[in-house]
Amino acid sequence: MNNLAVRLLFAAVAIPVALFCIWFCDFSRILLMCFLGGVGAWEWARMAGKMYKGPDMRYLSLASAVALMLAWVFSRGGFFGYAAEPAIMGPTVVIIFGIYIAIAFAKVDISNLFPWLVMHLGAPLYLGLWGGVSVLLLGSGQGFEHCYAFLLVLLSMWVCDSVAYFFGKFAAGKGPFGRHAFAPSISPKKTWEGSIAGTITTVAFVAFTAPMAFANFGVQITLPLGAALGLLIAVAGQAGDLLMSALKRWSGTKDSGKIFVGHGGVLDRFDSFFLAAPTLYLVLEFFQKLS
Structure with a gap:
């Protein structure tokens, strides 16, 4: 297999x-x-x-x-x-x-x-x-209705990573798109083109889903605020990805673990989540206290 x-x-x-x-x-x-x-x-x-x-x-x-x-x-x-x-x-x-x-x-x-x-x-x-x-x-x-915000972060990370990977792999360097390494000393395969594509897609995804996902926080999510939260999630998620990539490269490790068969370890699959989710919660709590 x-x-x-x-x-x-x-x-x-x-x-x-x-x-x-x-x-x-x-x-x-x-x-x-x-x-x-x-x-x-x-x-x-x-x-x-x-x-x-x-x-x-x-x-x-x-x-x-x-x-x-x-x-x-x-x-x-x-x-x-x-x-x-x-x-x-x-x-x-x-x-x-x-x-x-x-x-x-x-x-x-x-x-x-x-x-x-x-x-x-x-x-x-x-x-x-x-x-x-x-x-x-x-x-x-x-029920899932208690966990919409949590699920939104998971889905956003998947959307951002997937779009960045496929755009960087198949579109960057072709047609009008160039190929510029995002962080060559940490993760040579990542490109600015893929990162920007993943960010734009995540911003759009969060902007239109945030009002339902964050309803339990008592914060009125307008379209601009939803887009801003999407940008926050995308940037924090990619920073978390690079942070764990740096840790692996520093220690000479290819995959952080093998617990997820064929996918690596927790720090391979949830590197983005563990920076983006707490960041989002703290920002939502800030807006909640302003309301």
């Missing part, structure tokens, strides 16, 4: 499973997000461990990212019928910082201590503390 067939077969199974988790209930949604954040942190720690000598941090990175994501869940409240506990986030962050610093002082050579600590702390902070904000785009209760 060729690679394309394997990719399509896996997608045909994985996409319905993910959609069921998002649709079914609070527990399945949070479990899905903890899985993605935890495995992503595992992959990050594995790549960082290739560059600096020290103890294996994969298990702690996974547990720390999940802990931070759950701290967002319980600090916001509403999930599982629990009231908000905003004080839970601070102690969780302090404990994780303390554990990482203690391990660094006890187990890591002084010549590598600071870069080791920064790179390994990056896993739970980026995937759990920052990426965990994405769970706040999810609502409580059965």
